[in-house]
Amino acid sequence: MKAKMVNSPGSQPENLSLIHQTRGQEFWRTFKRNKLALTGMVVLGFFFLTALTGLFLTYGREPFFNPRTVRLADRLRPPLSRPHRTIPEENRPRFGIYILGTDDLGRDVFARMLQGAVVSLSVGFVAVGISLFIGMILGGIAGYFAEVKLLKGVTVDDVIARLIDIMLCFPVFFLILTLIAILPGNIWMIMIVIGITGWTGAARFVRAEFFTLKNQDFVIAAEALGIPRRRIIFKHMMPNALAPVLVAAIIGIPGAILTEAALSFLGFGVPPPHATWGNILAVGRRFIFDAPWIIFSPGAAILLTVLSFNLFGEGLREALNPKLRIR
């Protein structure tokens, strides 16, 4: 691979300015070279579409695919099998076939998977969104106002850095279990709990970025120009701190998805009859030899989503990091 470093000042040829290329184009050019990341992105796109169709086709009072219909005559049917003749017309699956089989109550695994996709992806995004919000605010404050003394020489940064250390000491999963046991169990509560226990990563990234940015010449120039502090923070510093945070967020999403799946698997997650990939797994565990298809679908879905998120995030990191950038 011919990689040319162009970071040292003065090594850039004068005519470089003739190549007019926006950051977006340059980013995309680097990103698409990473075939694994590209595959990850395509798979993620597929799961997004699935979740979106899931949202339209499995929710509501009379959904197109009904994940709640119980058919006791059709328990543990394998994939692609036809319904029993005693099943009334209104309870038969769409297209007259169980695409991914049925579970121990005769519920359509395909319909449940669709519904679960919505839960998994929205938990991933909302939880990470919450932790990003908290992390960016706390990390930003710690980085920008680091030297501001509170009392007895304790600085703002000391307080927030110790808070992060304390958060990191907790075994997060058990903290979440405890909180879920106390709080009412619904999907929003789970998103919030995963969110407020996972902000340390983002906070540390933003804090570190702000430390370096604060002493960059362009931030000092902005101060010298009399640009208000709020504008310096949000216009000059935040956008430049965002790239590594974005990558951390993308890689954080599968973590949240896995946590939700684990909670649902243990029975602490989204309460039944609502389907999630985790509780489909939990049901399937009891019939692992009689009906292996029940655990196969959610298992494969979780594996693929988490893997694609990680590959995609890795590709993003590479494309956003100017040190690795190849022209």
Next chain:
Amino acid sequence: MTKSLLRVVNLKKHFPVERGMLSRLSGWVKAVDGVSFSIDAGETLGLVGESGCGKTTLGRTILRLLEPTAGEIFFEETKLNELSPEELRQFRARMQVIFQDPYSSLNPRMTAGSIVGEPLAVHRRAETKGKREEMVGELFEKVGLARHHKNRYPHEFSGGMRQRIGIARALALKPKFIVCDEPVSALDVSIQAQIINLLQELQEELSLAYLFISHDLRVVAHMSNRIAVMYLGRLVEVAVKEELFQNPFHPYTKILLEAIPEPGVIKKQKTGLPGEIQSSLNSPSGCSFHPRCPLAKEICSREEEPQLQEKEKNHFVACHLR
């Protein structure tokens, strides 16, 4: 007596040094330690000294980008030390800074046009957006850039062109005084000449005053009316350029001048200073230059730090022996 544009009186900037887990104060780095000088309107004062002697810190403290530990800064008879944060923010329009590294001095996520236009917007220098765009265009032309460069991002420019954007940004608010913090040190020699010429043209056109910081004596000699030599946080000699070059008093200045390389001349005797610049953390007793001074006598280490004194007209030296 004419009123000077900028007057600095006994300016000090000390940085605390903290050690250990409990951040105990273990000493002070005296980056700027009692500096006094003045700059007239339209004049260039060159500031030379080796790396780490406090040149950049001095420049930033004058602009109150760093809070001075002690001392006074007067700008057009306004005492900068006493301005409230909001007053200072408004006042900043009158004095600007140009940086050394053209790569880190521009926000990589803003277009060249918005970098130059932002101060105009923040200080409401243009009534309409169209007028602001027009002003940005004029500034671009003034520093030798084309108007269509406005929509490009800093990474699309070369070092010299980036430095021009930095200059346009500094000029946007029509300042009277600019701290040029090694503005050409990071550039190729051919580009250095272009930027120096640009700075001189602008000075003539806009009657700007410069504090021109550099470690390159030739560049400083070319740019400046007067030159100040700095060593370890203090000014050791201040004089008119010609006077300083022909008749240097301070031994440090002499050594600096002898060390200027000349093309085609092979110097028989290697000049230079023995040893490293002292840490300003524990500066030596007496004259801070005495451990490296070839002429040092007993008085130099025993007596107090020598003060800047006018030995000849407009020629100030801080040395016990002169």
